[in-house]
Amino acid sequence: MMKYEIKDFNDGQIAAKIVESGDLHIKIRGNSYKDLFKVASIKEAWDAENTTNKLGVAQLTIFCLIGQRSDRRFNKGESFDLKVICNFINSMNFDKVYILHPHSPISLALINNSEKISHFSFVEKAFHTIGNPVLVSPDAGAYKTTHEIAEKLNADLVPSNKVRVNGAPIISIQGDVKGKECLIVDDLADGGRTFKFLAEALKKQGATKVNLYVTHGQFNYGFEELKETIDHIYCTNSFKEITSDYVTQYKLEGIL
Numbered sequence: 001m002m003k004y005e006i007k008d009f010n011d012g013q014i015a016a017k018i019v020e021s022g023d024l025h026i027k028i029r030g031n032s033y034k035d036l037f038k039v040a041s042i043k044e045a046w047d048a049e050n051t052t053n054k055l056g057v058a059q060l061t062i063f064c065l066i067g068q069r070s071d072r073r074f075n076k077g078e079s080f081d082l083k084v085i086c087n088f089i090n091s092m093n094f095d096k097v098y099i100l101h102p103h104s105p106i107s108l109a110l111i112n113n114s115e116k117i118s119h120f121s122f123v124e125k126a127f128h129t130i131g132n133p134v135l136v137s138p139d140a141g142a143y144k145t146t147h148e149i150a151e152k153l154n155a156d157l158v159p160s161n162k163v164r165v166n167g168a169p170i171i172s173i174q175g176d177v178k179g180k181e182c183l184i185v186d187d188l189a190d191g192g193r194t195f196k197f198l199a200e201a202l203k204k205q206g207a208t209k210v211n212l213y214v215t216h217g218q219f220n221y222g223f224e225e226l227k228e229t230i231d232h233i234y235c236t237n238s239f240k241e242i243t244s245d246y247v248t249q250y251k252l253e254g255i256l
């Protein structure tokens with residue numbers, strides 16, 4: 001496998017150097033534009049080294065794709081950010097691009113030669129650690145993937161939905177959680193308020209404990225508010241490292 005070095009200049013420029021030739025497999029968080037530019041530098045250097053070896057394979061794994069929620073042009077006149085990001089990734093011409101648990105299938109549709117990495121194994125670990133909780137899908141977006149996981153785990157699934165009435169979110173839980181421990185399963189949490197209110201609603205309906213699994217644990221506003229209703233959080237380190245007794249973090253291998 002090919003080896004490379006990255007150099008960060010004081011003025012913000014990034015440079016890459018190939019130190020050992022071979023096939024290329026870059027694994028990055030991909031949660032910043034800087035991360036993506038690092039990849040572009042490595043790929044450019046690799047391409048230049050491989051002009052005579054057209055058989056070399058170049059793969060990219062993105063653990064937490066920046067802009068994945070901006071999967072449409074929200075309002076007229078605004079930029080379609082995920083499209084800009086995916087166009088940039090496509091310009092690097094990778095043979096394969098793996099994306100861990102993308103927010104929606106639009107990322108996969110916009111990135112050439114892309115394939116999803118499932119979050120199943122992480123949910124499975126949390127599911128067994130907790131001891132067979134009821135899975136809860138928090139909204140329509142999460143339902144399909146959580147349903148697939150529930151089938152594979154032979155777990156009970158309670159769908160929940162969030163609708164807005166005059167701007168205020170109304171949560172409707174479609175199942176019985178009385179006396180049961182729950183695990184909400186979703187792709188990412190930034191503020192996490194949706195989950196906080198959902199956990200509150202689940203407890204009002206008799207859930208004994210409510211845990212949260214998200215693949216991409218951003219938690220940019222900390223945990224204090226979440227601790228009010230959510231008992232424990234499970235996530236990967238796709239977005240950042242977290243050191244807290246409140247969070248169990250599954251470590252991904254080989255992040256650049």
Ligand SMILES: O=P(O)(O)OC[C@H]1O[C@@H](O)[C@H](O)[C@@H]1O
Pocket residue numbers: 069103138139141186187188189190191192193194
């Ligand atoms: O943590 P915050 O950003 O409040 O909300 C996360 C929710 O918003 C959605 O896009 C995600 O898929 C998730 O369901």
